[in-house]
Amino acid sequence: MRIVNPTFGVAAAGGDKVALKPINWATDAIALMSNSKPNARELLDGIRAKLGATRAVDNIDFHYKNSASQPAPKDLIEKVAANYRGALLAIAD
Amino acid sequence: MEKRGITAYVIATETFKPLVLAQAKARKVEPRLIVVKHPIGGLNAEELRERIEAATRGLTEATTK
Amino acid sequence: MKDIAEQEVIDIGDMDVEAFNEFAAEQGWSDGMPLYVPTEEKVAKFVERVRGDNRPFPPVPPRQVVPTLQSLAANAVMAGCKPEYFPVVTAAMRGVLDPDYNLHGTLATTHSCAPMVMISGPARMELGVNCGSNCFGQGWRANATIGRALGLMLLNVAGAKPGEMDRSTQGNPAKFTFCFGENEEENPWTPYHVQRGFAPTDSVVTVMSGEGPHNLNDHGSTTGDGLLTTFAGGMANPGANTIYGKGPMFVIIGPEHAATLKRDGYTIESIREELWKRSRVHISRVSKENLETYTTTGHKPDGDWLTIGRDPSDIHITVAGGPGKHSAFVPSFGGTTVACVRIAT
Numbered sequence: 153m154r155i156v157n158p159t160f161g162v163a164a165a166g167g168d169k170v171a172l173k174p175i176n177w178a179t180d181a182i183a184l185m186s187n188s189k190p191n192a193r194e195l196l197d198g199i200r201a202k203l204g205a206t207r208a209v210d211n212i213d214f215h216y217k218n219s220a221s222q223p224a225p226k227d228l229i230e231k232v233a234a235n236y237r238g239a240l241l242a243i244a245d
Numbered sequence: 246m247e248k249r250g251i252t253a254y255v256i257a258t259e260t261f262k263p264l265v266l267a268q269a270k271a272r273k274v275e276p277r278l279i280v281v282k283h284p285i286g287g288l289n290a291e292e293l294r295e296r297i298e299a300a301t302r303g304l305t306e307a308t309t310k
Numbered sequence: 311m312k313d314i315a316e317q318e319v320i321d322i323g324d325m326d327v328e329a330f331n332e333f334a335a336e337q338g339w340s341d342g343m344p345l346y347v348p349t350e351e352k353v354a355k356f357v358e359r360v361r362g363d364n365r366p367f368p369p370v371p372p373r374q375v376v377p378t379l380q381s382l383a384a385n386a387v388m389a390g391c392k393p394e395y396f397p398v399v400t401a402a403m404r405g406v407l408d409p410d411y412n413l414h415g416t417l418a419t420t421h422s423c424a425p426m427v428m429i430s431g432p433a434r435m436e437l438g439v440n441c442g443s444n445c446f447g448q449g450w451r452a453n454a455t456i457g458r459a460l461g462l463m464l465l466n467v468a469g470a471k472p473g474e475m476d477r478s479t480q481g482n483p484a485k486f487t488f489c490f491g492e493n494e495e496e497n498p499w500t501p502y503h504v505q506r507g508f509a510p511t512d513s514v515v516t517v518m519s520g521e522g523p524h525n526l527n528d529h530g531s532t533t534g535d536g537l538l539t540t541f542a543g544g545m546a547n548p549g550a551n552t553i554y555g556k557g558p559m560f561v562i563i564g565p566e567h568a569a570t571l572k573r574d575g576y577t578i579e580s581i582r583e584e585l586w587k588r589s590r591v592h593i594s595r596v597s598k599e600n601l602e603t604y605t606t607t608g609h610k611p612d613g614d615w616l617t618i619g620r621d622p623s624d625i626h627i628t629v630a631g632g633p634g635k636h637s638a639f640v641p642s643f644g645g646t647t648v649a650c651v652r653i654a655t
Contacts, residue, residue, distance in 0.1 A: 181581060267474055
């Protein structure tokens with residue numbers, strides 16, 4: 153008996169490798185990005201404070217989505233891409 | 246973020262690691278994961294301290310290799 | 311040889327229905343209830359029904375694959391649909407693929423949301439969709455299987471496997487099926503799809519990622535004003551996503567409640583305005599920690615009150631159900647939209 157596969161689909165294009173900007177995690181600007189769930193900010197703030205023992209933290213900045221239930225807006229992603237070389241994303245569930 | 250050339254680490258709990266991996270597979274990216282104990286939400290400051298220490302340790306190890 | 315996941319047609323040898331169900335469960339294709347076998351012949355009959363609708367489907371998140379009409383039809387067959395339901399099912403699928411519906415978020419969330427499917431226009435009668443008594447419940451093949459088909463597509467095409475990509479903490483019985491028809495015949499106002507700009511003669515599917523229906527029981531009120539007090543009290547729920555999700559919600563008014571509101575001069579617009587004003591949540595009903603989270607994420611209270619939704623237009627009104635003094639409130643996931651798609655004929 154021949155059946156049609158209910159999971160079948162053609163893979164979407166994408167997945168091309170993008171060259172990452174070189175980063176020095178001891179000195180470069182880092183974006184801390186919260187998914188806006190409770191405790192995400194507290195977690196990232198705590199990490200930032202801990203990193204203060206080994207590096208300057210005045211160029212480690214906090215960013216968040218307006219809603220935990222929506223994807224990060226494009227302008228936020230563009231802003232982070234333009235101003236940082238590294239990012240730390242918290243998925244706080 | 247990595248599709249914009251930004252090196253990005255994701256902090257996820259062990260419970261949500263399979264979700265992150267499945268999503269990364271669908272988007273054809275290799276996630277840089279820092280896994281901590283579940284949960285993060287609902288913890289008080291004392292409980293959260295352990296997650297902060299674990300995440301900082303994970304980030305430091307990953308970025309000083 | 312290709313992996314099973316890469317093959318559109320699979321030869322499974324000689325299998326009876328029970329063996330197929332075991333096989334399907336092993337593949338992760340099942341919602342837990344028995345499935346029809348999606349043979350090539352059955353699938354072809356379904357696809358024939360949508361031959362005029364050639365718009366390609368976009369990649370379906372979170373799995374990011376582009377489905378074929380055959381693979382979508384296989385899910386509708388498995389759900390127990392009749393071939394004539396398939397244009398409704400594909401319209402519902404197009405609805406959840408509206409970028410503002412936020413399919414990825416609604417499937418991967420820990421929230422309990424499920425796709426609410428509402429059918430408007432002539433297709434309701436043509437397909438035997440229940441719009442009256444027990445319209446959210448059991449007993450009608452169209453309601454049961456159209457909603458189920460969409461759920462199976464989200465499992466199998468979108469990849470929302472419970473515990474993996476679907477991370478709902480507790481889930482929701484509406485994830486099996488949540489499909490009903492508008493009761494346009496007993497709606498004293500404008501049918502929902504006409505409110506949204508469609509012609510009364512159009513058949514339309516409306517989808518929203520929502521919780522199951524919350525009952526709004528009011529046998530005692532004899533005025534529209536009294537009914538709105540009860541409705542607003544049921545909507546002012548500090549445990550729903552409405553405060554910080556700030557998204558759409560449905561109030562599905564039972565025909566008897568609708569008649570009372572109409573008699574007292576209420577319109578859809580004035581119902582929305584009244585419910586918006588009265589359904590706010592007092593800060594005394596919200597924990598200190600939650601209030602702090604709301605405030606720091608852009609949802610500051612207005613004085614001592616937190617609003618649900620962004621403005622009155624987030625409250626969507628329709629009529630469904632049969633005799634009795636009940637209505638229903640369906641809050642949404644929050645970060646989503648109410649998408650309407652005309653059913654291709």
